[in-house]
Each structure stands twice: as C-alpha cells, then as structure tokens.
Amino acid sequence: MSYIIVVCILGLLGIGFYCLLITRNLLKLVVALQVLVKGAMLAVLFAGCLVDNMEVAQSMALTIIVADTIVAVIGLAMAIQVRQITNTSNIRSISTLRK
Amino acid sequence: MTLIYALIAVALLYSAHKATRVKGLLNAALWLAATSCLTAILMYIMGSPGIAVIELSVGAGLVTVLFVFAISIIGDEKIESKFFIPPLAALLMATIPFIILAFLWISGISPVFKNTPAxxxxxxxxxxxxxxxxxxxxxxxxxxxxxxxxxxxxxxxxxxxxxxx
Known part of the structure; x- marks a missing residue:
C-alpha cells in the first residue's frame, strides 16, 4: 500500500515535471502544473499519514487546493489575454508582449 | 484489496500521462478531470474524506469548467516551434523521482503507512x-x-x- 502511493506521488511529479519542461502551449502548461501539484498534495497527505498527524496535513492540503485553483485561474486568464494580443498560445510569444 | 489500490494507481498515472500528452486541449481537460477524480479516491483511501470531496468538487468540477471556458474563448492551436529543453534531457530530469524510488526500494527503507482517520x-x-x-x-x-x-x-x-x- 505504501509503495503504491509512493509510486503514484513520484509518477505524478515526474509526468508533470516532464510536461512542464517540454510543452510550449500556455494552456498545456497549466495542465502540467495541475498534475504536478496533485502529486505534491498527495505527498503532503502521505507525510501526514506517516507521522500520524493527519489534521495538519489535511489543513495544508486544503491550502494547496485553494492556491492551485487560483494559480490555474490566473494562468488561464493570462493565456486568454496572450492569445488575444499575440494570436498564438506559444509560450515564446510572452516575450513579444513588451512594448 | 492491494489489487484495487494498484488498479487505481495505474489508472491515475495513465490519466495524468494522457492529460499531458493527448492532442487537443479539450481532451486534455477531460483527462485532467479524470486525474482529479482518481486523486480524490486515493485521498479517501488515505483517510481524508473531507479533502477528497473538496478535491473532487474543485479539481474535477470548477477547474474543468474554467478550462472549457478558456478553450471556448481561445480555441485549440497546434504549435510548431523548437523545444526549450531537448525531450531526452527533460525525460532524464523527470526520471529523478523514480531513481529516488529505486534507491528507497534497494536500501529497504519502507515507509510505514498508518491509515488513521483524522x-x-x-x-x-x-x-x-x-x-x-x-x-x-x-x-x-x-x-x-x-x-x-x-x-x-x-x-x-x-x-x-x-x-x-
């Protein structure tokens, strides 16, 4: 059971990190970040299980969920603005926003 | 019971992989919702049902709706430009967590999981x-x-x- 959860955590972190490194679409970046954060959230809860302190782990996981959602919301809003200004969702286009 | 956990884990990793690699942003958003659902199931198993419910409603509900809203505004786009980091180097960097897992496995440091509800x-x-x-x-x-x-x-x-x- 422990190893299954560890594999899940490391797998989510690995997949999210890999996609974060190679993707160029702004929306896909947000997806990769979401996957990465899910791995981190599971890791926090797992740590709470290990030290038998689930209350604090759950409280921190709640904060992570809120922060993750806000990051996704702002990331999507930025992606919309970048697409409407530069006509592309390519992450390289952000550097062309500078006047 | 372990088989069920293993199946959930495989499904979780598969959906996360599909969310990041599938073509089409709408498909990616749907696979991300599936990843959220499976993460919520795993959280429930780990003894935190409250957080699982919040993850399910926020991760699979609200975030998916936001993604669909954003995709409907800006649409899908195929981007053809060079990678920042070569895929092989990215793959090597992403396998570091698995190297740590292999080290834990070999050295016999097994985490003791206590399924005690809060x-x-x-x-x-x-x-x-x-x-x-x-x-x-x-x-x-x-x-x-x-x-x-x-x-x-x-x-x-x-x-x-x-x-x-």
Missing part, C-alpha cells in the same frame, strides 16, 4: 491553523481581482463588437 478537521483548521485561513482568503481575493483585471477587458471588447454588428 479526529476533527474543523478544530485544526479554525483553531490551530488560522494563518492558513487568512492565506486562503487572501488567495481567493487575489484570484478574483486577477480574473477581473485580465478577462474583463477582453469580454467587454467582445460585447462591444457584437453590439456593433
């Missing part, structure tokens, strides 16, 4: 971790303001164009 989460949140609540409130206000500043002008322009027609 006493009362509300007491911890409202009494011991009040700072977290203030932080969450600040984050939510920041998010709302950010959305208003970023999306509002474009939506207003769209309405103006539609009225002009």
């Amino acid at each position: 006493d009362i989460l509300a007491n911890t949140i409202w009494e011991d971790r009040k700072v977290d609540l203030y932080l969450q409130a600040a984050l939510i206000i920041t998010g709302i303001l950010g959305i208003m500043l970023l999306i509002a002008p474009s939506v207003a322009n769209r309405f103006k164009k539609e009225r002009g027609k």
Whole structure:
C-alpha cells in the first residue's frame, strides 16, 4: 500500500515535471502544473499519514487546493489575454508582449 | 484489496500521462478531470474524506469548467516551434523521482503507512491553523481581482463588437 502511493506521488511529479519542461502551449502548461501539484498534495497527505498527524496535513492540503485553483485561474486568464494580443498560445510569444 | 489500490494507481498515472500528452486541449481537460477524480479516491483511501470531496468538487468540477471556458474563448492551436529543453534531457530530469524510488526500494527503507482517520478537521483548521485561513482568503481575493483585471477587458471588447454588428 505504501509503495503504491509512493509510486503514484513520484509518477505524478515526474509526468508533470516532464510536461512542464517540454510543452510550449500556455494552456498545456497549466495542465502540467495541475498534475504536478496533485502529486505534491498527495505527498503532503502521505507525510501526514506517516507521522500520524493527519489534521495538519489535511489543513495544508486544503491550502494547496485553494492556491492551485487560483494559480490555474490566473494562468488561464493570462493565456486568454496572450492569445488575444499575440494570436498564438506559444509560450515564446510572452516575450513579444513588451512594448 | 492491494489489487484495487494498484488498479487505481495505474489508472491515475495513465490519466495524468494522457492529460499531458493527448492532442487537443479539450481532451486534455477531460483527462485532467479524470486525474482529479482518481486523486480524490486515493485521498479517501488515505483517510481524508473531507479533502477528497473538496478535491473532487474543485479539481474535477470548477477547474474543468474554467478550462472549457478558456478553450471556448481561445480555441485549440497546434504549435510548431523548437523545444526549450531537448525531450531526452527533460525525460532524464523527470526520471529523478523514480531513481529516488529505486534507491528507497534497494536500501529497504519502507515507509510505514498508518491509515488513521483524522479526529476533527474543523478544530485544526479554525483553531490551530488560522494563518492558513487568512492565506486562503487572501488567495481567493487575489484570484478574483486577477480574473477581473485580465478577462474583463477582453469580454467587454467582445460585447462591444457584437453590439456593433
């Protein structure tokens, strides 16, 4: 059971990190970040299980969920603005926003 | 029972992989929702049903709706440009967690999982971790303001164009 959860955590972190490194679409970046954060959230809860302190782990996981959602919301809003200004969702286009 | 956990784990990793690699943003959003659902199941198994419910409603519900909204505004696009980092180097960097896992496995350091449900989460949140609540409130206000500043002008322009027609 422990190893299954560890594999899940490391797998989510690995997949999210890999996609974060190679993707160029702004929306896909947000997806990769979401996957990465899910791995981190599971890791926090797992740590709470290990030290038998689930209350604090759950409280921190709640904060992570809120922060993750806000990051996704702002990331999507930025992606919309970048697409409407530069006509592309390519992450390289952000550097062309500078006047 | 272990087989069920293993199946959930495989499904979780498969859906996460598909969410990041599938073609089409709408498909990616749907696979991300599946990843959220499976993460919520795993959280429930780990003894935190409250967080699992919040993850299910926020991760699989709200975030998916936001993604669909964003995709409907900006549409899908195939991007053809060079990678920042070569895929092989990225793959090597992403396998570092698995190398750590292999090291743990070989050295025999096995984490002892205690499936003990939390006493009362509300007491911890409202009494011991009040700072977290203030932080969450600040984050939510920041998010709302950010959305208003970023999306509002474009939506207003769209309405103006539609009225002009």
